[in-house]
Amino acid sequence: MKNLRGKALLTDPAHTKSTGFTYAERELYGLRGLLPYDVASIDKQIERVLGSLRCKNSTIEKYIFLNALLERNQRLFYRTMIDHIDEIMPLVYTPTVGEACSEFAHIFRNAQGFYISPEDRGEIATILKNWPEEDIRVIVVTDGERILGLGDLGANGMGIPIGKVALYVACSGIHPAQCMPVMLDVGTNNIALREDPLYLGYPYPRLNGDAYRSLVDEFVKAVQLRYPSALIQFEDFLSPHAFEFLDLYAQKVRCFNDDIQGTAAVTLAGIYTSCRITKKKFTDLNIMFLGTGSAASGTAELAVDAFRAAGLNRSQAQKRLWFIDRKGLVTARNENIKPRIKPFAHEHAACSFVDAINEIKPDVLIGATGVAGTFTEAVISKMSSVNERPVIIALSNPTSHTECTAEQAYHWSNGKVIFASGSPFNAVQFKDHLFKPAQGNNAYIFPGIGLGIYASAARLVTQSMFLAAAEVLASTVSEQEIHSGSVYPALSRVREVSHAIAVAVCHVAIREELTSLSLPEDISGYVRSLMYEPNY
Ligand SMILES: NC(=O)C1=CN([C@@H]2O[C@H](COP(=O)(O)OP(=O)(O)OC[C@H]3O[C@@H](n4cnc5c(N)ncnc54)[C@H](OP(=O)(O)O)[C@@H]3O)[C@@H](O)[C@H]2O)C=CC1
Numbered sequence: 001m002k003n004l005r006g007k008a009l010l011t012d013p014a015h016t017k018s019t020g021f022t023y024a025e026r027e028l029y030g031l032r033g034l035l036p037y038d039v040a041s042i043d044k045q046i047e048r049v050l051g052s053l054r055c056k057n058s059t060i061e062k063y064i065f066l067n068a069l070l071e072r073n074q075r076l077f078y079r080t081m082i083d084h085i086d087e088i089m090p091l092v093y094t095p096t097v098g099e100a101c102s103e104f105a106h107i108f109r110n111a112q113g114f115y116i117s118p119e120d121r122g123e124i125a126t127i128l129k130n131w132p133e134e135d136i137r138v139i140v141v142t143d144g145e146r147i148l149g150l151g152d153l154g155a156n157g158m159g160i161p162i163g164k165v166a167l168y169v170a171c172s173g174i175h176p177a178q179c180m181p182v183m184l185d186v187g188t189n190n191i192a193l194r195e196d197p198l199y200l201g202y203p204y205p206r207l208n209g210d211a212y213r214s215l216v217d218e219f220v221k222a223v224q225l226r227y228p229s230a231l232i233q234f235e236d237f238l239s240p241h242a243f244e245f246l247d248l249y250a251q252k253v254r255c256f257n258d259d260i261q262g263t264a265a266v267t268l269a270g271i272y273t274s275c276r277i278t279k280k281k282f283t284d285l286n287i288m289f290l291g292t293g294s295a296a297s298g299t300a301e302l303a304v305d306a307f308r309a310a311g312l313n314r315s316q317a318q319k320r321l322w323f324i325d326r327k328g329l330v331t332a333r334n335e336n337i338k339p340r341i342k343p344f345a346h347e348h349a350a351c352s353f354v355d356a357i358n359e360i361k362p363d364v365l366i367g368a369t370g371v372a373g374t375f376t377e378a379v380i381s382k383m384s385s386v387n388e389r390p391v392i393i394a395l396s397n398p399t400s401h402t403e404c405t406a407e408q409a410y411h412w413s414n415g416k417v418i419f420a421s422g423s424p425f426n427a428v429q430f431k432d433h434l435f436k437p438a439q440g441n442n443a444y445i446f447p448g449i450g451l452g453i454y455a456s457a458a459r460l461v462t463q464s465m466f467l468a469a470a471e472v473l474a475s476t477v478s479e480q481e482i483h484s485g486s487v488y489p490a491l492s493r494v495r496e497v498s499h500a501i502a503v504a505v506c507h508v509a510i511r512e513e514l515t516s517l518s519l520p521e522d523i524s525g526y527v528r529s530l531m532y533e534p535n536y
């Protein structure tokens with residue numbers, strides 16, 4: 001415990017138990033007189049936290065309160081989050097994190113995470129030594145250019161790595177001291193932010209071209225020097241950069257892009273599970289995407305792997321996947337098709353989104369636009385007229401940017417839809433049925449991937465790990481969950497899910513010869529032994 005005593009111990013967020021210190025500990029550590037009489041159990045402290053939390057009447061106030069708790073007492077924060085994940089996750093993560101990012105410069109209290117600006121060029125490896133921890137296993141890095149569906153939020157985007165790190169700890173048990181949120185603050189093209197006198201970031205237009213790329217490269221190389229065991233998770237980079245860095249680094253360093261690969265795995269899992277409800281064969285599915293960016297094309301690419309694993313050849317697999325862009329169906333006749341979308345631009349006459357649904361009859365519709373309201377009543381009605389049970393996954397975050405709400409999906413489909421969304425929705429009563437829409441969010445995937453990489457010390461993160469993660473996630477959905485219309489397991493089981501994904505990742509790492517560790521025979525027990533449990 002770093003020989004902490006007295007007030008220093010009481011105010012150290014990683015080591016304090018606050019009123020939880022026993023009388024013997026109060027004697028031993030010079031705490032007598034510094035605490036009220038009662039020795040409170042962590043459960044009693046959680047009760048107090050929840051009481052105060054529930055008195056706040058806005059979600060941003062709740063976010064600020066929880067963040068302050070994290071700064072004050074780490075174990076109490078994480079225990080509360082784990083035990084009350086349904087209530088806390090939407091406050092720490094999407095949708096509230098979107099508002100917290102927008103307001104970041106105005107609600108800022110203490111600096112959390114690590115900031116790199118263009119003025120650090122040539123010195124990133126040196127300044128990384130200022131980070132107080134020696135054994136970092138997970139780094140979540142953003143440059144703030146595509147924060148959820150909110151666009152370029154510059155350094156305000158730091159809320160995202162902070163939120164994702166909280167999920168690593170709560171959802172898969174990586175120790176808080178081993179996780180690091182990083183903001184590559186290369187400026188912002190959001191003029192309103194630059195003109196905000198309280199803005200905290202580098203107040204200049206974004207770096208671009210070689211100056212930008214070389215800064216990212218210097219960061220990646222500096223991480224290899226300072227934290228050679230770390231996994232780098234690229235998060236919320238704008239689409240062309242997201243793919244560029246994935247292509248550049250995935251074969252060289254331990255990294256992945258969460259918006260492309262994590263999202264792909266969670267979406268694929270939802271599709272797998274939907275087949276248990278619709279009784280359709282996975283290889284018979286036609287899948288349509290609205291949006292041609294990171295999340296949609298990443299999902300299509302993983303779906304090709306999944307179809308191939310199920311017996312289709314590449315060309316057959318690609319033909320199952322269709323894309324809609326701002327103008328309508330993407331066909332082989334379109335000009336300027338994005339390279340990653342080309343394999344999915346099939347021979348077909350040009351047509352609108354709704355006409356494309358009518359003609360192609362997709363079984364599954366996935367939205368990844370970041371734009372609210374793109375699944376209109378006409379879209380959902382058409383999906384319902386060509387399917388007994390249409391599967392609709394509205395991935396966009398936060399809630400204000402969702403393609404459609406759960407309520408709209410159930411009403412417009414007359415209760416037929418199998419629905420999931422990136423941000424959570426409350427249960428919807430439609431006629432005599434209470435539907436519990438599932439949250440299709442990469443939060444079900446990346447914590448387990450990170451834990452698996454940590455456990456296996458795999459050199460690289462591969463597509464097969466995401467395919468395995470999708471299969472594992474789908475396999476955890478219970479019959480009862482299926483019955484309530486949910487294609488994902490309850491959030492309360494997310495640690496169990498992450499553990500199972502991590503075990504699967506270890507097996508892939510062994511199979512693909514990506515690890516030099518000789519893992520114990522009981523991989524499941526070994527992975528569990530690595531999972532941090534916040535208790536006193
Ligand atoms: N649920 C989850 O786990 C995840 C959710 N997301 C969410 O998904 C959304 C998209 O993310 P991402 O793919 O990374 O973003 P991108 O910016 O890479 O992609 C967005 C795509 O949507 C297209 N688009 C925008 N408006 C329309 C429209 N009206 N009609 C058709 N297409 C449109 C864009 O077209 P163009 O190329 O022409 O601009 C672009 O292709 C975000 O809201 C994000 O928060 C992302 C990752 C995970």
Ligand SMILES: CC(=O)C(=O)O
Pocket residue numbers: 094147148149236258259396397422441442443
């Ligand atoms: C969930 C997530 O990664 C996103 O919306 O970008």
Ligand SMILES: [Mg+2]
Pocket residue numbers: 148235236258259
């Ligand atoms: Mg993201």
